[in-house]
């Protein structure tokens with residue numbers, strides 16, 4: 001498999017693939033100044049054929065653009081062996097799940113999401129495509145997170161809350177009511193700071 005994006009996030013994903021004994025051919029990256037990361041080669045030309053890929057870029061908008069522009073690839077799901085995932089959860093292609101994550105019953109996770117280190121996602125949550133749930137986030141039961149939304153490190157969300165699409169939830173925020181599309185919300189209890197211009 002190849003990782004698209006020779007980045008710090010890519011280093012974490014390499015180690016998930018290694019833990020799963022998946023053969024890593026190298027990174028794909030358009031930056032010609034890069035030629036190696038963690039002893040894996042970086043290939044600057046994008047293959048125009050069906051290869052197995054995970055997009056290892058943290059920016060949700062960029063991840064979406066790359067996925068939409070490169071439909072010739074087969075996108076893998078990568079799950080760290082030390083994540084605990086309900087057999088009733090569903091996870092779509094391109095999504096990566098880091099170490100220490102807990103995902104409970106009937107959670108639905110879309111495509112090309114990042115579920116980062118030690119995040120806790122409780123029963124019946126729905127995470128839409130291209131979302132990023134940062135390290136140590138806690139989502140209570142029945143929370144919805146819209147497409148492309150970034151939930152910042154250590155945030156927590158009470159049960160039943162709906163967070164819209166392309167929102168940014170600040171580090172450590174406590175979300176106790178619904179958040180509209182594109183909002184940037186911070187604090188405890190969280191308040192809307194501004195709106196993302198997407």
Ligand SMILES: CC(=O)SCCNC(=O)CCNC(=O)[C@H](O)C(C)(C)COP(=O)(O)OP(=O)(O)OC[C@H]1O[C@@H](n2cnc3c(N)ncnc32)[C@H](O)[C@@H]1OP(=O)(O)O
Nearest residue numbers: 116134135151152153168169170171172173184186187193
């Ligand atoms: C493995 C990994 O690395 S995963 C990556 C994880 N990264 C994150 O979780 C980052 C999350 N990002 C944040 O929390 C950011 O601070 C953001 C996106 C919420 C805001 O960033 P910016 O738009 O640059 O806002 P800026 O820094 O100018 O702050 C604006 C105001 O909001 C306040 N503020 C910013 N972030 C927070 C926060 N998380 N909680 C409370 N207040 C905050 C600032 O103090 C400032 O207040 P002031 O105007 O009274 O001085």
